[in-house]
Amino acid sequence: EVQLLESGGGLVQPGGSLRLSCAASGFTFSSYAMSWVRQAPGKGLEWVSAISGSGGSTYFADSVKGRFTVSRDNSKNTLYLQMDSLRAEDTAVYYCAKDRLRLPGSGMDVWGQGTTVTVSS
């Protein structure tokens, strides 16, 4: 069964850092791009970041560029999102999602259950 399982969410103070992880199973992890998508409470979906299957290319939304870093360990079938200089507006449920292709663009066909990040003092 194809599955994604996020972890690492929690409560963090403004200016703090958090690292999210996404463990993948049931598919050849290195063959697909992976994305992070977030959803603030009561709001719509916002794409955050993506990484190519090899990990050689990364992409970020303007809202997180320079503060977030995305990486992957294909030997561990795990995707990461390092979030630094966190702001209140980063509060959201963070989903990891599998892209349909090796590079992002064609849509995300598998989603995790999400992990909640709350930025508050």
Next chain:
Amino acid sequence: QSALTQPASVSGSPGQSITISCTGTSSDIGGYNYVSWYQQYPGKAPKLMIYDVSNRPSGVSNRFSGSKSGNTASLTISGLQAEDEADYYCSSYTSSSTYVFGTGTKVTVL
């Protein structure tokens, strides 16, 4: 990158057809055949319903169809059923090699 524009809500009676529009620019929808649509129930993860403008993943009902004209994409749900009541989001690849989502549409089955 500004969000794609969707109507906030669309409603229909069981058995009817409804269409959700998604308007972008030549830098996203108009520039690529990489439009996807997602269904989301409250408290649940999104589910891919349409990819590459008009393709359905395996297991998605053929009552769902997608199309595109210029900078506007559309999702049509035919034979509306109670289980179709959910939020729907469009998404497009962009010239910045990123994704952009739509503002979301709440579908209500009357």
